[in-house]
Structure formats: structure tokens, C-alpha cells
Ligand SMILES: Cc1ncc(C[n+]2csc(CCOP(=O)(O)OP(=O)(O)O)c2C)c(N)n1
């Protein structure tokens with residue numbers, strides 16, 4: 272029977288790993304991921320989850336063990352955050368090039384020295400060039416569903432790429448929201464056991480995919496796999512909807528966008544707040560919609576190119592910084608490149624909010640919506656990025 | 669094909685090791701792996717590297733898997749977990765790293781794998797410096813040795829990694845040398861039968877880094893053992909067993925065989941001799957005793 276419960280994001284993630292029958296879990300604790308791996312350890316101790324938990328001494332080893340286990344035929348799950356992800360940098364580059372379908376939760380948290388324990392997206396976005404697929408979740412249900420879908424995408428033999436399931440620390444990881452827990456038999460039917468066609472380390476039947484033709488060839492293949500993943504992500508989302516009755520609209524969700532002149536674009540937990548604000552603004556006659564970017568890697572370029580002509584301005588809300596960049600946050604720069612060659616393209620407004628995990632408030636979202644509308648009227652963007660947090664916007668609500 | 673070629677091919681056809689490799693002449697790496705492999709059955713896989721990245725590894729006729737120099741014992745832990753998860757428990761996993769990998773960049777990893785008592789044989793292929801990058805000092809470079817980063821000789825002594833590992837309460841630790849092949853093979857055979865984390869540390873001759881005539885590889889390595897600079901012992905369930913208790917040759921005899929020690933001053937050599945003597949006495953007293961609980 273489908274169970275319905277209030278669940279924090281971390282518990283939902285642990286359920287996602289358990290329902291996916293992850294077999295090996297090498298992990299090292301860090302706030303705000305810690306609860307997630309504690310849940311898994313508990314599930315294993317209670318005999319509810321059959322998996323090998325490797326209590327490693329650091330994140331470098333966590334990912335290295337994940338690589339070994341994945342190549343040796345096990346479905347692997349791991350998770351980390353912030354300093355842990357940065358500490359893991361060296362091994363993080365390996366699974367895409369080695370084509371190992373590891374699933375890792377990045378429970379987003381800002382990076383020292385300035386960040387605290389609360390989230391922004393620099394830890395995961397820092398990994399954007401590695402080849403990992405990156406999916407961003409808004410709430411507990413989406414976390415659980417995305418992990419299950421993630422394996423289905425990653426283990427597709429035309430893809431064989433690792434997947435990062437990203438969700439904001441605290442706002443998602445430690446906030447309870449309603450979750451439908453699917454039945455194990457349905458997940459089993461959706462997600463068959465893991466088998467990598469290219470690898471075996473068993474003596475006698477051993478094979479390891481020969482690396483073909485150097486770095487350019489390998490990176491090209493990873494790029495091609497990323498391209499193919501776009502279609503697979505959409506397909507898996509549809510199949511999931513058919514089986515479990517929930518869809519996330521693939522890579523980009525257009526929310527309340529009908530007859531909108533401009534849109535804001537968000538990732539992660541702030542999307543929930545933005546939905547409410549956009550609904551209110553629409554009621555008050557403001558022509559603002561919302562794009563939720565679920566999939567940052569592969570970047571849904573073609574999809575953006577198709578929807579771009581509908582809006583005069585896209586206001587990108589970047590919960591990250593790329594200091595010294597060509598202008599603004601990482602998501603806005605990606606979007607600009609994706610739209611550059613279009614004749615009929617929207618202006619791109621850019622905002623920095625929620626850095627170091629400060630709240631992204633309804634007031635801020637309203638401000639960004641107004642700014643985006645103003646830019647439409649003006650017909651040009653006057654500052655490359657608006658550091659919203661540094662402005663006094665009056666009372667929070 | 670000459671008679672010599674034929675004999676070469678015949679010999680290697682019977683080994684778990686291909687003839688020919690990209691290591692330097694006189695390198696102890698291929699020797700070591702060929703001997704170690706004799707002790708293992710076909711249900712064996714090798715994780716990691718050493719010496720000089722993959723110069724020998726590529727010649728092993730068993731499945732091997734490595735990630736990178738800085739990945740020590742870690743991937744092997746994952747492989748073991750994956751095998752357990754699939755109900756496979758008859759495969760011996762050997763995990764290998766150089767002295768830099770073992771004593772420096774991967775020491776924490778090895779320590780953690782030892783603490784978890786991972787069911788693997790961890791091997792340290794010790795050529796006493798970072799050779800792959802062109803002779804820089806490691807934590808296992810001996811006292812007084814020249815390297816490109818210790819042009820005046822290394823200030824600190826070699827880390828005592830076998831004892832550090834033994835202090836992890838693992839079931840088996842052994843030091844071996846390619847100059848004593850019987851002892852080496854025997855220890856691998858012993859290790860194979862034990863469950864849990866086993867650590868075997870081999871010092872291999874490196875003519876390129878140590879600066880000596882490759883033809884003298886075995887001679888030089890043997891002197892290392894015979895001077896007690898590299899004593900051969902086992903620590904089984906924390907009990908020390910010395911395998912070689914002969915009279916010690918003067919360390920000077922060993923140092924003089926290699927140009928890397930040319931920078932050593934007489935007082936340094938004297939100090940090293942004294943320390944080695946003291947160490948020998950200490951080991952002889954501890955022989956047969958339990959070192960750790
Ligand atoms: C993270 C990282 N740091 C540095 C290097 C450069 N590097 C490659 S091999 C090596 C040292 C190898 O020394 P050792 O483990 O003793 O093996 P050997 O080559 O002597 O057999 C270094 C420093 C690297 N490849 N990766």
C-alpha cells in the first residue's frame with residue numbers, strides 16, 4: 272500500500288535510496304546531509320535495507336569506494352554537502368569519464384569561509400564541468416522520486432553517467448512535507464536490477480571498457496551522453512508519471528506562465544515561495560510567470576530556445592556567485608549562452624539572493640518580479656547582476 | 669626466433685605475468701609482482717598501482733582496476749562491498765600503492781581501511797621516493813638520501829609504516845624484499861589464508877632513483893636487509909616474528925652502493941649506524957612478543 276507521511280527531505284532521500292535497492296553506500300557525515308546517512312545506517316541495522324554501508328574516513332574515499340563498487344557491479348548511493356563536495360573534487364571527475372552510474376545527493380550548503388551551514392548552490396554548481404547529471408529538487412517528495420528516476424536515467428546503457436540529486440539543506444533536508452512512499456514492488460518494476468554492460472571485475476569474465484582515443488574522445492563521449500540524457504530525462508519523467516502519478520515536467524517546469532510578459536527562473540527550495548508570490552502578483556494584474564529549472568546538467572538549451580520567444584525578460588534568480596565572471600551568476604551565464612544565437616530572444620535580468628542560506632523572502636521575489644517588469648519597459652538591462660540581499664527592501668513580508 | 673626468445677616466451681607463458689614491460693632495467697617492480705603472483709590463484713584481482721604508476725601493473729594477467737595515484741585502498745573497499753552485496757566471497761583482493769601513496773597522500777585511507785579490517789591484502793611497493801614524478805622525497809625516503817627535493821639529503825628518518833599499521837590491530841603485517849624470494853612467497857601464502865586486513869611492505873630496488881648500476885639490483889637490495897636497514901619480520905595477531913636474525917653488516921656498505929647517499933656526512937652515517945644497532949637490539953628483544961593488544 273502506498274504510505275503517506277510527513278517527511279523531511281533527508282528521510283525522503285534515504286527512502287529513495289532504500290526503494291531503489293542501493294547495494295553499497297560509502298559515506299561521510301556533514302551537516303546538513305548527516306541525517307540522511309544516519310537514516311540509511313538505521314534502515315540497514317533494522318534489516319529493512321540490504322546494503323553495505325562503508326564508514327569511510329573522508330569524502331575523497333567515499334567517492335573512490337563508490338567508483339570501485341559501481342565498477343564491481345553494485346548499485347551505489349552516497350551523499351555529501353559543501354566542504355565535503357569540495358573535498359571530493361578529485362574523485363568527482365572520475366565517474367563521468369569512467370561512465371559509472373553512481374547516484375549522489377548533494378544536500379546543498381554554502382562553502383567556507385563566508386558560508387554557514389545553510390544552503391546556496393555553489394557546492395553543486397562548482398561541479399558543472401565534470402559531466403555529472405544535476406537535478407534540483409524543491410521538496411521531500413521530489414527528492415525521493417528524483418533519486419528513483421535518477422538511477423533509471425543513469426543506468427540507461429546509452430547514458431551511463433552519474434547523477435547528482437541536489438536539494439537545499441534545511442529548507443528541504445530538514446523541513447517536513449507530505450510524501451507518498453511508493454510500494455517496493457512498483458519501484459522494482461520501474462527500476463530493474465543494476466547491470467553495467469561494460470564492466471566486470473570477476474576473474475575469468477573480467478572486462479573493463481578500454482579507454483578509446485584520449486581525452487578529447489572521452490570528453491566528447493561524455494558530452495554526447497549528456498545530450499542523449501535530455502530525451503531520457505523527459506521519457507523517464509513521463510514513465511514515472513504513468514506508474515506513480517507524479518510528474519515534474521522533465522527538465523523545466525513552466526508555472527503560471529500563461530500570458531506572462533516576463534518570468535522569473537528559480538532552482539530548488541525557493542521555487543515554493545516563488546509559486547505563491549507569482550500567484551499573488553498575477554491576481555494583482557502583474558504579468559509575471561515562473562520557470563523552475565530542475566535539470567542544470569545537461570543544460571536544456573533546446574527547450575529554452577523553444578520557449579524563449581514567449582517572454583520579453585527572463586529574470587534569473589542565482590543562488591550562487593561566480594566572482595570575476597563575465598557577468599552575474601552561473602545559471603544566468605548558461606542561459607545567455609543558450610540563447611545567444613537566437614534572433615528573437617528575451618533580455619536576461621540577473622539576481623543574487625539567498626547566498627549563504629539566507630531566506631529568499633516573498634518580498635525579495637516580488638522585488639525581483641517588479642525589476643524584471645521594469646527592465647521590460649526600459650528595454651535594456653542596466654546592471655549585470657542585482658545583489659538583492661544588499662538592498663533594504665523594508666519589512667520581510 | 670632465437671633460443672633465448674623461445675625460453676623467455678615459454679617461461680612467461682607459465683606465469684601470471686607477461687614478459688616485457690615499461691619499467692627501467694633493474695627495477696624491482698616486475699620482479700616483485702611476478703613472485704607475488706605465484707602465490708595467488710586465479711580468483712584474484714588487483715586494485716591500485718605501483719611502482720611508477722602502471723609500469724608493471726599492465727603486465728599482470730589478472731583483472732586489475734585503478735583510479736589514480738592518490739586513491740589508496742579506497743576503491744578496493746568499494747569492490748569488496750560490491751562483491752559482498754552480490755554474494756561473491758571467493759575472490760582475493762590485492763590493493764597496491766607506492767610509498768608516496770601509502771605513507772603520505774593515502775595514509776589516512778590505509779589507516780581507515782585497516783580500522784575497518786577490510787578483507788584485502790594491502791601492498792606497499794616502496795622504491796623510497798616519488799619516482800613517477802622524477803625522484804622527490806616521500807615519507808619513506810630513508811634518512812640522508814638525496815632526492816630532487818632534498819638536495820642536501822633527507823632530514824627525517826623513514827616513517828615506520830609497518831608498525832603504524834600493526835598498531836591498528838590488524839591480523840597480519842609483513843616486511844619483505846625481492847632479494848629474499850622464498851621469504852616473500854611464503855608470506856604471501858600465509859597472508860592469503862588469513863581473513864581481514866593484511867599489510868605487506870616490500871622495498872624494491874630502483875636503480876634510476878637510487879643511482880646505481882641496474883645489474884646490481886639484487887645485490888644492493890640484499891644489503892639493505894643484511895645491514896638491518898630493512899629487517900624482515902611478520903606481525904601475526906600483533907606478535908612479532910623476526911624472520912632473519914643474522915649478524916648485521918655495517919650500514920656504510922649499503923650506503924656506498926648508491927649515489928643517492930653521497931651527500932651524507934660522516935657524523936650522519938655514524939648516527940644511522942647507532943640507530944640501526946639500537947633498533948636491531950630492540951627488535952631482537954621484542955621477537956616473539958605481543959606488541960599490541
Ligand atoms: C593528487 C595528486 N598529487 C600529485 C600527483 C603527482 N604525482 C604522481 S605520482 C606521484 C608520486 C608517486 O610516488 P609513489 O607513490 O612513491 O609511487 P612511485 O611512482 O614511486 O612508484 C605524484 C606526487 C598526482 N598525480 N595526483
Ligand code: SF4
Nearest residue numbers: 691692695719720874
Ligand atoms: S624509476 Fe625506479 S621504480 Fe620506477 S620503473 Fe624505474 S626503476 Fe622502477
